Amino acid sequence: MDLTIGLKYHEFREQIQKFIRENITDDIREAGRLATSVFAEPKRAMAWQKILYKQGWAAPHWPKQFGGTGWDVVERSIFAQECLKANAPPLIPMSLLMCGPCIIGYGTEEQKAEYLPKILSGQDFWCQGYSEPGAGSDLASLQTFAESDGDDYIVNGTKIWTTYAQYANKMFCLVRTSREGKPQQGITFLLLDMNTPGISVEPIIGLDQVHEQNTVFFDNVRIPKANRIGKENDGWSVAKYLLMFERGGQEYAPALHFQLAEVRNIAEQVDVAGTSVWQNPFFKRKYCELEIEISALEFTENRIKSALTNGQNPGPEASMTKIRGTEITQAITELALEAVGEFALPLQVDVIEPGSTCVSVVPEYAQTVMPKYLNARATSIYGGSNEVQRGIIAKMVLGL
Amino acid sequence: MDFSLSEEQRMLKDSAARFVKKECQFEQRREQMRSPLGYSDEQWAQMAELGWLCIPFNEEYGGLGGSLVDVMVLLEELGKGLMVEPWLSTVILSGRLIEMLGTEQQKQEVITAVCSGQMKLALAYSEVGVRQQLAAISMEATPRADGFVLNGEKTLVLSAQAADQLLVVARTSGKAGDEQGLSVFLIDPNAEGITLSGYATVDGYRAANITFDNVQVSGSAVVGGVETSLNDVGLNNAFDSLQVVMNEAILAVGAEAVGVMDLLYQTTLEYTKIRKQFGVPIGKFQVLQHRLVDVFMQCEQSRSVLLMAVLHYVESVKESNKSISGLKVQIGKSGRQVGQEAIQLHGGMGMTDELDVGYYFKRLTCIDALFGNVDFHLERYATLV
Missing domain, CATH: 1.20.140.10 (Butyryl-CoA Dehydrogenase, subunit A, domain 3)
Incomplete structure (x- = not known):
């Protein structure tokens, strides 16, 4: 056992800091500061991705031969922390965190050569076609059907909760190619071009009044079979691999520490009859409880990273970090809400649009508090609801 | 002990439930929330007609002389219909404050108008740094020969845009932190020096921050009368x-x-x-x-x-x-x-x-x-x- 972080990491951190300092722009920082969900404003997030891409840092977690950095888990963590500290917006996850790893894991050499460079460079913007109106937690019951027609599939059906489909030119999706056997057995993983005739996108406005989600309709959409990842009817293996990345590929603790520190910063600024919210022992106690919860998660994640370094695969532990990570995220947004009190009430959708010239009616520190609280309610729903995650742990870990 | 509703209360509950079912369908509510006004004038008139604006007020001023039990019965039902009308601001926050604090004449004029649906009110009390610690209110009303001059800013004044008159809490003596020395003024929102920055709230209400820049008011604007307000505690203790x-x-x-x-x-x-x-x-x-x-x-x-x-x-x-x-x-x-x-x-x-x-x-x-x-x-x- 060893808690120390070697000297070489200090130099690494300095190198990262220097690069970010010299390359990030104020516009990009603004998008990071105003981001109210994991999906930052796409234009500026993509601008940041392009800067990182030029440096070869767009996908630190990818294997080196496909454009990764070759950093170890500690270095990746340091990079993530420094990006947060600089208010860099999170990179849009669908391409880099979700689709890319799938293609690396299951794609053919041709597919890798075609798609991976454009994912890294940001030339392609991917969205995820998994959920359907009737298939949420029960994803395997999906009904969007791809009928074989020579070298093509003809796709019909509906996908829902498709984040940023309005910006995407590509989609990776799960379709049904067989109704035989168990529901998981007839699923195929497809890549498609969003400009294909027969695809239409309809917005879903969130309760935070933001347009992140969409419904995507497929009406006799012709997709070449060459766009399939993995074997026909074996899409569930690809999907599971991807879900593991979606759930456990990310570390929550560094961002949570950062978000909690932001809440402290807010609390120090909120004036209550001449003193600050931060001085309130009730408040401070809740803050401390959360910090301890984050530390527990941090070291759980460290233990997982350590196991990964030693060559093991992420297992159902990913479900644990997803549950804890999202629950703590929600708790942090609640604490921020308590800190700002009435300042959370004005609806400020226009004000928090990056580049907006609208005048805020509340202090700057309070602007994103309510939108973050509202948006964070989705974290325990998406990526496999926390109920589903608990089910996975009960079955796979506890053996119930 | 008896928690059952009286006959009148049951009727009130039923009529509120009918109103919600008929008039407060979600799509309609959402549309109202997005409209400039934020609620419907017709529905406000209906609420007046149904007697819901006069429930807690004394009969002398056109009220029904109801108790908070009646208010509870009504609000529970209206809550199911996503209430957006300036009811809380007009009836409770402002109307009841006038009834408690006002002069006989003020009560006669204002509450009667509230009860009939002719007057909507908003209470401007909160400020940056107040956070419900009412003694921390610091906005000043400086006495002048024929009245007062108000300077300062109020935040989150609920339903301010709809208000025909504002009730403004300001300090006529003492300093922030004192429970004493607060007075309430009844002011026309169009008075010179008043700037209203209105906005919608997350739950579909309207509210505003209001700045007061050398706003002149006469002594008769003091709720409860000028003599008692200038008295440190005052008979009408606003706090x-x-x-x-x-x-x-x-x-x-x-x-x-x-x-x-x-x-x-x-x-x-x-x-x-x-x-x-x-x-x-x-x-x-x-x-x-x-x-x-x-x-x-x-x-x-x-x-x-x-x-x-x-x-x-x-x-x-x-x-x-x-x-x-x-x-x-x-x-x-x-x-x-x-x-x-x-x-x-x-x-x-x-x-x-x-x-x-x-x-x-x-x-x-x-x-x-x-x-x-x-x-x-x-x-x-x-x-x-």
Whole structure:
């Protein structure tokens, strides 16, 4: 056992800091500061991705031969922390965190050569076609059907909760190619071009009044079979691999520490009859409880990273970090809400649009508090609801 | 002990329920929230006609002489219809303040107009740094020969855009931190020097920050009269009256929250019966059943604390602070749990603007932030045990 972080990491951190300092722009920082969900404003997030891409840092977690950095888990963590500290917006996850790893894991050499460079460079913007109106937690019951027609599939059906489909030119999706056997057995993983005739996108406005989600309709959409990842009817293996990345590929603790520190910063600024919210022992106690919860998660994640370094695969532990990570995220947004009190009430959708010239009616520190609280309610729903995650742990870990 | 409603109260409840069913369909409400005014004038007139604007006022001024029990009955039902009208501002926050603090003439003029639906009011009391600590109000009203000059800024003035008259709390003596020295002014919102920055709130209400730049008012604008207000404590002690009005507002939003929670519970329960995943309605999963049971219990506990607080208030206005803080804590905590579970059990649909669930959730979230949140009232409660 060893808690120390070697000297070489200090130099690494300095190198990262220097690069970010010299390359990030104020516009990009603004998008990071105003981001109210994991999906930052796409234009500026993509601008940041392009800067990182030029440096070869767009996908630190990818294997080196496909454009990764070759950093170890500690270095990746340091990079993530420094990006947060600089208010860099999170990179849009669908391409880099979700689709890319799938293609690396299951794609053919041709597919890798075609798609991976454009994912890294940001030339392609991917969205995820998994959920359907009737298939949420029960994803395997999906009904969007791809009928074989020579070298093509003809796709019909509906996908829902498709984040940023309005910006995407590509989609990776799960379709049904067989109704035989168990529901998981007839699923195929497809890549498609969003400009294909027969695809239409309809917005879903969130309760935070933001347009992140969409419904995507497929009406006799012709997709070449060459766009399939993995074997026909074996899409569930690809999907599971991807879900593991979606759930456990990310570390929550560094961002949570950062978000909690932001809440402290807010609390120090909120004036209550001449003193600050931060001085309130009730408040401070809740803050401390959360910090301890984050530390527990941090070291759980460290233990997982350590196991990964030693060559093991992420297992159902990913479900644990997803549950804890999202629950703590929600708790942090609640604490921020308590800190700002009435300042959370004005609806400020226009004000928090990056580049907006609208005048805020509340202090700057309070602007994103309510939108973050509202948006964070989705974290325990998406990526496999926390109920589903608990089910996975009960079955796979506890053996119930 | 008898918790049953009187005949009149049952009629009030039924008529409010009918109104909600007929006039407050979600699509209609959402449209109103997005309109410039934020509510419907026709519905306001209907509320006046139904007598809902005069419930708590004395009969002398055109009121019905009702108690807070009646207010509770009405607000619980209106809560189920996502109330957006300036009822709370006009009737409780401002109307009741005038009734407690005003001169005979002010009561005759203002409350009569409120009761008939002719006048809407808004109470400007909060400021940056006040956070429901009313003694921290610092805005100054400086005496002049023929009246006062007001300077300062008020924040989150609920329903200010709709108001025909503003009630403004300002300091005529003392300094921030003093309970004494606060006075209330009745001011025309179009008076020179008043700038109103209006906005919508997350739950669909309207509110405004208001700046006062050398606003001149006459002595007759002082609610309760100039002589008593200049007196340090004053016979009309504005601080105490404000405290009472805040307590009444908490009882009102408490009742509203109970209605909202009840509706969310019912809606969510129904949804879990029809939404199928893994081949069965999700309500068949024991883990969700238990969560719904917890939601149900939160609703019931909130209703009980509401009744306790209302009855304690009716019994003794002075000794009800503890119960009322208890109510605000209970609805704050229950409201959060019920609202969050409603979203979670509706899954992605709960996160959309298309479903009413999100609106009720947002209303509960905002109710907690109004008039002191859970932490504020836990602290106040702690000073009273």
